[in-house]
Amino acid sequence: MSTVPRRPSMADVAARSGVSYQTVSRVLNEPDIVRPETRSRVLEAISELGYTRNRAARALKTTRSSLIGxxxxxxxxFGPAETTTAIETAAREAGYSVLLTTVGADDDGDREVGAELLGSGADGILVVAAHEAMVPAVAAVARSTPVVAVSAQPPRVPGVEVVGVDQRLGARQVIEHLARTGARSVVHAAGPANWFDARARRDGFEQALQDHGLDGEVLGPGDWTPRSGYDLTNALVRDGLPDAIFAANDMMAIGVMHALHEHRLRIPEDVAVVGYDNTLGAEFLVPALTTVAQPFAELGRLALARLLCLLEGRTVPVGTPRTLPPRLVVRRSTRPERTH
Structure with missing residues (x-):
């Protein structure tokens, strides 16, 4: 007769390792005060039994769940997905589990959104606030829980810490590189107007054009897809080509390149092309795409560190940034920089 498997308990670990229940608890909560040989024996028993900690019981005892929403x-x-993955990785490395909740476009942000997180006992919440539609979600969860938003722009919610990547700097790096290649005119195929990253990249583009005395204009907005880059470029070919096209992300850049190839225009000899994000595979396009890489892993660690400071009532260490710099990755879709 088969039996339903039973989840191993701390008592099982104690029996297997030949120590008391209290010793197992110390190994889990204060390992430094346990003798190394005893600690090793307990950890071996934990591994053999497949024991995992009971989060609900721990939360009752410590008032902390070690759960991040x-x-x-x-x-x-690519950008939001990589940011989410980076946060999950950083949380696990810090000993926290993650409860991921998504907000649909039709959700009622003021009343319902984030209810699963608020009711889960999460110690704090990280919000990947990529666009305006996420602002109600930030406000909803921030009413009763410490919140850090990962965003290119502050979501205008009182008390919410914000960290992000300096998207304006990334756009500036693009224009500075194109200016050094001899480009005198640049068109920006912009992303959606309600996305914070798209706005910041457009702002950085326009300011850098002015600072470097280049001609340029903004086309769009596009919708982050290759199709929108393709359509914007086809319209551009009819109206007259610039020296370079700066697409708001790599997916739009793929559409830009496809349209240029269809019109038998050479990249970068006739038109240089730059993307943004350094998407997986960007180096295998023909020609390999010049783009801007974002420090997603570092961003995840920064966001989590900010949240832990809020949870533990600690002051953020002096010199800790709120924004991280991106990095221009130069490949063959732009001309070589001039040396003089």
């Missing part, structure tokens, strides 16, 4: 819009776009 992560709220996103469920986007599969």
């Amino acid at each position: 992560v709220l996103t819009d469920g986007s599969s776009l």
Whole structure:
């Protein structure tokens, strides 16, 4: 007769390792005060039994759940997806588990959104606030829980810490590089107007054009897809080509390149192309795409560190940034920089 498997308990670990229940508890909570040989024996028993800690019981005892909530819009776009993955990785490395909740476009942000996270006992919540539609979600969860938002722009919610990547700097790096290649005119195929990253990249583009005395304009907005880059470029070919096209992300850049190839225009000899995000595979396009890489892993660690400071009532260490610099990755879709 088969039996339903039973989850191993701390008492089982104690029996297997030949120590008391209290010693097992010390190994889990204060390992430094346990003799190394005893600690090793207990950890071996934990591994053999497949024991995992009971989060609910721990929360009752310590008032802390070691659970971090992560709220996103469920986007599969490279930037938000990589940011979410980076946060999850950083949380696990710090000993926290993650409860991921997505907010649909039709959710009622003021009343319902984030209810699963608020009711889960999460110690704090990280919100990947990529666009305006996420602002109600940030406000909803911030009413009763410490919140850090990962965003290119502050979501205008009192008390919410914000960290992000300096998207304006990334756009500036693009224009500075193109200016050094001799480009005198640049068109920006912009992303959606309600996305914070897209706005910041456009702002950085326009300011850098002015600072470097280049001609340029903004086309769009696009919608982050290759199709929008393709359509914007086809319209541009009819109206006259610039020296370079700066697409708001790599997916739009793929559409830009496809349209240029169809018109038998050479990249970068006729038109240089730059993307943004350094998406997986960007180096294998023909020609390999010049783009901007974002420090997603570091961003995840920064966001979690900010949240832990809030949870533990600690002051953020002096010199800790709120924004991280991106990095231009130069490949063959732009001309070589001039040496003089």
